[in-house]
Amino acid sequence: MEDNETVNDELKTDSSRRCILTGGKDSRDYLIRLALAPDGSVHPDVRARAPGRGAWISVDHTALSRAITKGKLKAALQRAFKTSDITISSDLPVRIANELQQQVLNQLGIEARAGRLLSGSERIIDSCRNGRVALLLHASDAGSDGSGKLDFAFRVGKNRNAERQEVTSEKGLTLPVDRMVLSLALGRGNVVHIALTAPVTADRIKKSLMRWCRFIGWNGDTDICIDDNADTMAIAGNNVKGSD
Incomplete structure (x- = not known):
């Protein structure tokens, strides 16, 4: 090839x-x-x-x-x-990062408009416990207590699946953007946690998210640190920016 x-x-x-x-x-x-x-x-x-x-x-x-x-x-x-x-x-890496971010946000927006995306902790918890959530996502500035409660409900729902032979430790993924960026992308106010209910599109979005996170060095636990003199990265609500 x-x-x-x-x-x-x-x-x-x-x-x-x-x-x-x-x-x-x-x-x-x-x-x-x-x-x-x-x-x-x-x-x-x-x-x-x-x-x-x-x-x-x-x-x-x-x-x-x-x-x-x-x-x-x-x-x-x-x-x-x-x-x-x-x-x-020289700004090619910055342009790639911005396009990867926009791709994921656009995909989430499509799911929201199609009615396949849930927001609001109580609504998400209920759907998680009933095994109706395919992918759980948290904004980068989500509190650990709130995320933990949703992660637990997500695991409960996954483990209710009769076909699953092993207990899962699966949990939600943390996005490299904060609630402000997420809310703007979805056209909703104060969106901190979201859940996707369609397995096929959830899998597609997860792959896009993994590619984005891998490129920018985001692991969901620590801020991105680009050790490069020519470029810096800002997360949690800011687009990636190159040097002047």
Whole structure:
């Protein structure tokens, strides 16, 4: 499989892709596609829908920033695209992070409008206990007590499943944005916790969330710290920003 497949080629092949920087393979659900424009500029294509040639990366924000600074990304793209006419903007990691964030928030907004997203602790707890919640999410500034109560109810509902043979320790995931950003994305006031009820779309959103978190270095417990002189990251309500 070539590193610079077109979108149509990619749709015909398996779901694994090779990172042009590390050489490792992973599911395209967790990699990020870079698209080459006719003028030679490189752009993030997080939905993998841009026409023309593309290459895939699996590295995080810090590693990508360093690869750009040291010229490793440009060299890898020149090999993948078989051209020396490559232009990479220094804010590419920032643009990727922002697009990954927007993708998840847009997906959550669609679920909210479709009536497949719950908010409000009591409503979520009731649905969790009855096993109707496929994915539980908390804002980054949610209190530990509130999150803990919902996590417990979520486990109760999961463990009620007669087909499950082992007791689960599954819990909700913490988003890299605070309640203000989450509320704006959903068009609701003071949204701290949300629950998704449709398993198929919940799985899709979880994959998008994992890819976003992996790229920005978010583990749900500590603030993101980008140890890179060229870029800094702000979370809990702020978009990622590059240096001036």
